[in-house]
Amino acid sequence: MIDERYILRTYNRSGLEIDKIRGNYIYTCDGKKYLDFFSGIAVNNLGYDxxxxxxxxxxxQSYTHISNYFSDRDRSELARVLIDNSIDGRVFYxxxxxxxxxxxxxxxxKWGRSNNKHKILTAINSFHGRTTGALALTGQKKYQKDFEPLINGVEHFVFNDSDSLVSMVDEDTSAVFLEPVQGESGVIPLDSDFVKTLSELREKYGFLLVMDEIQxxxxxxxxxxAYENYNIEPDLILLAKALGGGLPLGAMIVSSKLxxxxxxxxxGSTFGGNPVACAGGLAVLKKLTDKDFVRSxxxxxxxxxxxxxxxxxKYPHIIKKLRGISMMLGLEAGEYASVIRDMAVEEGVLLNVTGGxxxxxxxxxxxxxxxxxxxxxxxxxxxxxL
Ligand SMILES: Cc1ncc(COP(=O)(O)O)c(C=O)c1O
Known part of the structure; x- marks a missing residue:
């Protein structure tokens, strides 16, 4: 395949060349059909819609780009829908x-500087992105080690471990970044007792809570x-992946106090909030807030x-744990995980392995x-x- 020659080798590609997606199925150029349990890594939440x-x-037909110096109705409307369905505030695309x-x-x-709080906390095994700032927050040494030094002032607590969090939070803490379910390190949902401790600490020390809802x-x-499953309201919400209906679109929701x-x-961002992506995003949100769709x-x-x-x-020696929330589940299968994934492709089902x-x-x-x-x-x- 031509990509093996010309595209930088940053991914272990499957070897499948995609022709089209229809509904929940992916069709490859060699005429095969696969059931998609992958969703472009949680992007194609509506399949092909x-x-x-x-x-x-x-x-x-109207335009593909206008810059952020002009208003686009879909972009503004999408921001309104996001705010109406989350926290009172504003959107940065x-x-x-x-x-x-x-x-x-x-x-x-910037907020920390004016409030004399300089430390940012994130969880060990978290994933918040790969650009060098985000990489400092991503609590995984294997991704960081070849790119150090990263920005300073970031420390990592043990996910879901209240004692670890208590030992690290203090007056100097500006923010805690958190995924409601750790996705890239094995589909691990937040524990409610941990969230309770987090809330108490937040009340006491006044740090910001940043929920990474990207996945x-x-x-x-x-x-x-996903934060709505817990009794907590974030100050900032990070979005991307499924927001643009398959086009690149992300957002930061900022609570009104900030x-x-x-x-x-x-x-700023030249392309942030692209009008075509926002038009798609509005259609995505319309479906995701439809009562009948939600019920199904x-x-x-x-x-x-x-x-x-x-x-x-039935097979506890192979599938050791099942965890997750709703349509984000993880099967702990040890060394069998990648074997199952590879065999599933042969059977026409696309699966993804995370955390090894x-x-x-x-x-x-x-x-x-x-x-x-x-x-x-x-x-x-x-x-x-097996
Ligand atoms: C929780 C979380 N945060 C951040 C990111 C980074 O998103 P992107 O790959 O769009 O930069 C991801 C990507 O997998 C993610 O799962």
Whole structure:
């Protein structure tokens, strides 16, 4: 394939060359069809959605870019919908997850400077992006070590470990960055007791809470944003991935108390909030807030969970744990994880492995019971052979 010669080798590519996506299926150039339990890593939350594509193509007839010096109705409307469905405040648009993290990092640093708070805390094994600022927050040495020195003032606590957090938070803490479910290190949801400790510490020390919803957002974890499953309200929310309906679009939602921290000239982005991506994003949000759609996602998520639980109970020596929320689930399968993924491709199902040992189940939210049955049959067939 031509990409093997010309594209830098930063990914272990599967070797599949994609022709098209229709519904929950991916078709390759050699005429094969695959059930998508991958979703472009939690981007194609609606699979292939005709309303989203139409919104984008309609917009393209008007223009593809206008810059952030002019207003675009879809961009403004999308910001309104995001705010109406999260915290009161304002939106800053980006093009990717790591840019949303960078924007928050700058806001937190500026706020911290005027409040005499200089330390940022994130979790060990967290993932917040790969640009050098975000990389300092990503609590994984393996990604950081060849690029040091990174920015200073960032420290890492043990995820879900209240004692660890208590030992690190103090008057100097400006912000805690947190994923509601750690995605890149094995699909590990936040623990409610840990969130309670976090809230108490936040009350006492007044640091900012930044929720990284880049992977968990947009109904992947039952609610529109995963933090809503917990009794907590963030100061900043980071978004990307599914927001643009497949086009590059990210955002930082800033609570109203912080809306003047970043002002004219402090930050910007030429492409951030691209009008075509925002038009697609509006169509995405319309579907994700539709009551009938939400009901069917919930039903299918329960169906999927129960089917997976049955497989886990039947083969406990292979599938050791099942965890996650709604349509973001993880199967702990040790050294079998990548074997199962590779065998699933042969059977026409695309899966993804995270953290080395966990099969990450992130289908399009449009998945139905028929496709879930197909997936479970393939999974059981593979696992029974191991
Ligand atoms: C939780 C989280 N934060 C940040 C990022 C970075 O997003 P991007 O790859 O769009 O820069 C990711 C990407 O996987 C992510 O899962």
């Amino acid at each position: 005709e309303d989203v594509i139409r919104a984008m193509t309609d917009k393209m 980006t093009n990717s997850g790591t840019e949303s993290t960078e924007a928050a990092l700058k806001l937190v640093r 968990t957002g947009f109904r992947r974890c039952k609610r529109l944003f 809306e003047d921290v970043i002002g004219v000239g402090d930050h 996602v919930d039903e299918n998520a329960d169906y999927l969970y129960n089917k997976l639980l049955a497989v886990k109970e 040992t966990v099969i990450r189940i992130i289908p399009p939210l449009t998945i139905n019971s028929r496709d879930i049955d197909l997936f479970i049959n393939v999974l059981e067939k593979i696992v029974s052979r």
